Amino acid sequence: MGPDGWKLDIAQFPPPAGKKLTDWFAWLGTGLPVRVNRIHDAGRNGDGSICLSAATLKALGLPAALPSTDKARAQLHKKLATVAASAGMELSDEIGPTIHVFRRKGAPGGPKTSVRIVITPWLGQGSDKQKATNEQAARLASLSGQPDAATLARRIRTFVSDLGVAPGSTPATTGMLLLDAVRPRKQWIQNEDTGEWEPQPRDGSLPSGDITIAPAAGARHPLTRALVEKNEAVCQEEDFKFWARPLTEDEKAMPYAVVVDTCASYLSVTGTLSLPVGPLEYHTEPRWDPKTAGLWWCDFSQVAVDELLPHPATFHGQTPQGPSWYATPTVAYMVTEYKYDPAGITDAYLSTHTVPLLKEWTGRLRGGYKRTYAELGLIDGQDSQDFLDAYAAHKKTTGDPDATDALLLATLYKEIYKGGIGKWTDSARRSIEDDEVWLQKVAATWHYRPELRFHIIAAARIAAHRRMRKTCKLTGRAPFAVNVDACFYAATEPTPHELLAFAETGKPVPGTLRLGIAPGSSKHESSIPMEAVIAAMDAGDHPSRLAHDFATDGQAVGEDGQEDPEETPS
Structure with missing residues (x-):
């Protein structure tokens, strides 16, 4: 809302007829084409979002901040519900940073409508539950630390364009929403007697209910605890964690340990797994x-x-x-x-x-991942040195809104595939202390499937080992330590170039360690002086504890993230 009236960031949308709250609800009830189109024939369209700015709240007579008391929120809800009803609309039961406004099918006053209203200035306010539910929206809305409606709307549009779904409450939840969108669990069939459309399970869909087996039920599950108490084996397919071997004499003599980190290791296997x-x-x-x-x-x-x-x-x-x-x-x-x-x-x-359950899911996430990084100058297939140069500069986005958006979205997309895979064991729900409640609310959901996560983690770990092994056979170089996606190699220079295997064409040999942004390729994380590594390992520490203490050139990094000459070993 500007001094001259309504200003919409989508020019083809007609504005509300007036500036009052009643005009705004009447506008919502006209059946605006605000929705997230389904991406599978068996799926359903999702609610679109309308993001309100601080100026709009003022014009509509709404408070600049979310009311802090139950009484004040109840009074505001009553006011909004009354005005909504005058336009034939209904309101969600709770007032918070996001509310839903809808008209049911067949209700008088206009077409069926359902839209999500994000009250941008209220993001980050409310109860702990409301803050958690709107955490992802708050991150998308952040502009110089403050929520901005235009920024949020722009980023949501890009998010939907990349992935095909709107952002959910958390990255893990978004991962499940995306899977259900590309591979719906239900199809809608019209009842011959009533004419109503009813949901039916689709063939080959993931079932609900606790279908876990004892060896792979997840650490929280009573089945797992029962086996552990009897000292019986359970599945332990996990990423490599804090593995290290003694350094060889040749490795000790090299001045650096170069740390390379695999990019999107899970996405490199989920497409065909x-x-x-x-x-x-x-x-x-x-x-x-x-x-x-x-x-x-x-x-x-x-x-x-x-x-x-x-x-x-x-x-x-x-x-x-x-x-x-x-x-x-x-x-x-x-x-x-x-x-x-x-x-x-x-x-x-x-x-x-x-x-291959996650084929389409992976395709959407890979597409968004690659597009955002291309926006930041990181393109699949780059020359190794070009990639290293681009990666060193890709976070310097000051003054470039497109690059700032891309960096934020790239981070979110990584969290979505990691969180989505973690959702198979739902480890974040440890707040539920009662086992019976946990079994009903978590283990019985369709997305509690620890055995799926075990397969994905196993495939990613094996892919990493395959790269290590082939690289070692061709170059004679093996990592002396590994932690999750990070591999530590002894090197004569603070660069991973000497670890790479090239074919006669000058291209990296397929299946070996290669530099790049593509899932399964590696980036240069840091270079650690070997004397620091030896001291840490002699003290019984894993060298991964040093990975963020040194820059890629081997210089010590200060608390502000910059190189600290005074702390650099001589």
């Missing part, structure tokens, strides 16, 4: 099939593996002490690369329906 849709069924003497998702009872303790690399089958990188449960990606790698005999598998929990 076969995952179980329905329950896992128990089998004895199973026939090994790498195309079947599931958990297999295997003993890798006697399998010879590469001495300079972490053991591929364990998150700690050490040789397992006996048999345990492993997901299909781990077993397949051990069979093909290390000649493990699958005839020794005595038990398995196998899927009756194995599909």
